[in-house]
Amino acid sequence: MSELASESSSAERPRERTPSPSEAPAASESSDANAAARVLEIDDLRVGYGSTVAVDGLSVTVSRGEIVALVGESGSGKSTVALAALGLLPRSARVEGTITLAGQDIGSATPEELRQLRGRGAGMVFQEPMTALNPVLTIGFQVAESIRNHDSQPRRHKHYDDRCVELLERVGVPDAAKRLKQYPHQLSGGLRQRVLIAIAIAAGPGLILADEPTTALDVTVQQQILDLIRDIRDTEGTGTLLITHNLGVVADIADRVIVLRNGKVVEEADTETLFASPKADYTRQLLAAVPKLGDTQHEDRHAAENAVLQLRDIVVEYHGRRVVDDVSLTVDKGEIVGLVGESGSGKTTLAQCALGLVTPKSGAVDVFGGRLDSKARRRLGVVFQDPASSLDPTKTVAQTIAEPLVIHTRTGRAERQRKVRELMDAVELPQSLLDRRGHELSGGQRQRVSLARAVVLGPDLLIADEPTSALDVSVQAAVLDVLERLHVGFGFGCLFISHDLAVVDRVCDRVAVLRGGQLVEQGPCATVLHHPEHPYTQALLLASPVPDPAAQRERRRPARA
Amino acid sequence: MTTIAVPTRFRLRGNGLAVVGTTILVLVLAFCLLGPLLYHTDQVHTDLGAARLSPGQQGHPLGTDDLGYDVLGRLMIAGRTSLAIGVLAGLLATAIGAIWGALAGYVGGWLDAVLMRIVDTGVAIPALFLLLVAATLITPSIGVLSLVIGCVSWLVPARLMRAEAATLRERDFIKAITVMGAGRFRVVFTHLLPNAVGTLVVAGTFQIAEAILLVAYVSFLGLGVPPPATDWGAMLSKGITYTYDGAWWLILPPGIAIVLIVCAINFVGDGLRDAFAARGRS
């Protein structure tokens, strides 16, 4: 089975490599000390699969007590680096360059040496806490195993119970002793991520490899996990290689940043310098693409009083549990209303009520002042979150965009084609994509096609449920630009659902904040997002990290005190 | 984010099996359909004088059976029956299953519950038992047998189709177009069915293989098409009587023919499944 956990083959590595500082013959006392402090050294790493190159000449060192961030968009190769550091790449990967973990060369390590390095040399935290734990084994077993794997005389798993409780308490899991007997599905996402961190530090590694550790979590939970990672660094002196796409997270926690693009290092600097004076164009673009609160000047567009969507006293229950609790919301003609909240806040359910996909237990849904009948549907456009399932894989782009025309009008073929071409321009897609199918497009292109389909009939109401959440920041920025231009062109009212306050601030005129199914606060963005009254809105705003280390320190001070 | 490449060797092997399957399929079809045009034998009149000749004797490459029929020629016309019933019954079962499952999965709610409990009931009664009860009530012919086998073996495709329809119903593209005013008819025929084609084609392929086996069982138990017509299962059934006399040529040819064709169709089905799965992923 070791082929599945394949080791990089040393045969492909150049025989003569430049000696790393630790082996240099004339190393001075101080460089020895430096070398000892280095927990991870990657030198000129190249990883390829078949003809594609995932990582192209990356060098990075992480020392004790240091948090180094590896930043990049999807396809930048950042996750490959973490897997390579533990020799966890699939066998089909070609690996060149040297990786030294805890003073040991990964490339020349035997399978058994490699196994011992995993967990003891470096612990790893993954992105998806929901799937990273074994569903049929208890938390106690899984934590104990990570200690037992590195015990020279392994005993029964039960033997490690006390140490497991200590570890779980260390990472802030409440009722630690009780948790040992529980299974992963009984824990929330945040708790599972804490358990994974406990597993990562169980064998006392000098390094934590954290691959997007907070991406799947809500912002308030993200903040707690980042605090925990920082605290482990502060008390245990563990080095951390943090892999992330989120520049706010980087500004919050990293000491040093390496920006990756298509497997190549674009820029490396300490965090303050990188954010204050980015040198590479790509870094500048990346920073500019991140939506920031307060960047948008809000003009008062709340002039028209024709409501295109009115939700009154909506209550939705699933199995006796209230997921939307007495929420009222209005979208007027021409305005964009943001609906924000964390997972479980009921924001998507509320949008589905508006779309007629969910029938509320009580309350009224008025679309254009009436029921959502065929005539109303003609004036309604919709965009969903997941680019992968938003387009019918058996239809071409042209067919997809034209479909509402076919349903609601008797437009002729030529006229339809003209209209589709016009919209391709409007969403800034090349006409050459017209005959492609969904799976041949990138995520950003798919969301543009979804937008084009949504506006082809010139709707009066657009409902967009997290339309850019699955996209990289630079793609997100471009898609939001398109959305804003379409809005100016068509003048539709829009209900815009998002978990990202900065995106909402950028796009929306008004905003409503949901928490646990209840409406917490609602009003113009300028008021709610810049001078929030409700403590929850304030907490939410403070928890969303901004891509500015100085500002972020300032914001986090009260929280940490 | 990390792409784990599938080893190419594995993918090739999958396609390789499909190619082998298709080749066998074409050869067997040619053997059954074109064979009798080139190799003339009398498969209607018995010839007791030339009964149970061993292979090679008197110009019979595979010998003759207890009634003097040439085994090679009989293998060809028996194959026609087996394949015809297999294909007809397999397609019928898939069609019933597709409609049943699509209704249950797409409409959902109480209709889903009712339709699927009926499927559960059908599953609890082994098809072979139902088939034998039915076979005692009817006079078997190719058409009737296809109908009966089709009607007792649609449960698996129905379950597959239901799962597919229920998943598709929740996909964003179906929701989006429904919200924007597409009617049920449009959703089912322009979105649901085209997307379920892969599942249906694969299910249909396996169903044909299954049906060929079922015909063989029915005939083997003596309830197949009446003589002088025959099929592979019936040939085998007759051959058993002479097992102890070492008349292997009465048993092995029809047995191997069944194994070969069912195997080949399953190879093709497996290849198709891989191909459709790859299309969905890329």
Add this chain to the structure above:
Amino acid sequence: MTRFLARRLLLALLVVFLVTVVTFVILHLLPGGPARGVLGVKATAEQIDAFNKSQGFDQSIPVQYWDYLIRLLHGDLGASYTLNTDVSTLLAERLPKTLVLTATSTILGIIVALPLGVWQATRRGRAFDVVSTGLAFVLYATPVFFLSLLLIILFAQVWPIFPAQAAQGDTLADLLSQPGSLVLPVIAGGAATAVAYSRYMRSSTVDNLAEDYVRTARAKGTPERTILWRHVWPNSLTSVVSLIGYSIPVVFGGSLVVESMFNYPGVGLLFWTAARNADFPVLLGVVLVIAVTTVLGSLLADVLQLLIDPRVRVPGAKS
């Protein structure tokens, strides 16, 4: 958990009820109805009328069905047309024998299949996997009667190691007195099960090896052997156990053929003889009993899954 069990039990009862509807309908679809069957083809119209009256067959359909159901509940499955006994007596004598055969071949089949599937998954694409996969396809395509025949020719004629016929006798003890005679029927009946489960287990193991939790286990230094047997194995097993319910009808279908091939005196052989003689009370009695056994088997598989899968056993986190 109790809710889950109660729901399953209710569904099982519903399915059993629907099966009785099916058998009732078949009984009434018969040409001439049940009377013709009992009295024979030469019976006059008067005789049939009299019979219908005495049996309550002149009542309305719902009343007749109600009577039928009440009789079933009392264990009265009618009398055989040809064997001059109660169907229930026949079944009581035959069913245990069939259960011994099917249970043995299923359990042995699964015991062989599970580790085989795991081995194939861990040697994906290598000679062992390719050869055993090819064999699996061939075996899967082999009708049970052909396989039985080959086994008889090979192991009872060419190398006479095992008898070609099951031991005869009225009791289960008679049958078990010659265990050697059970070997070939068990192999013939268990082969299909073994093939199916090894395929399920192979693909389930391959899928599970690609799961995130395997990466986590590997990243904390868990040895590969432990990953396979402590982490992957219980996960693959839970998905395979849920399939046991589906395979029970297939096993019974197979036993029908196996029993007639090896002259094994079980329910299958009884059914086969009844089918040739158009003995409908026996046919429907067998169908009913097999269906109920299948439903019970599926229920048992569900309970088994409940025991090994904590996600079903323990309620999840709120939210």
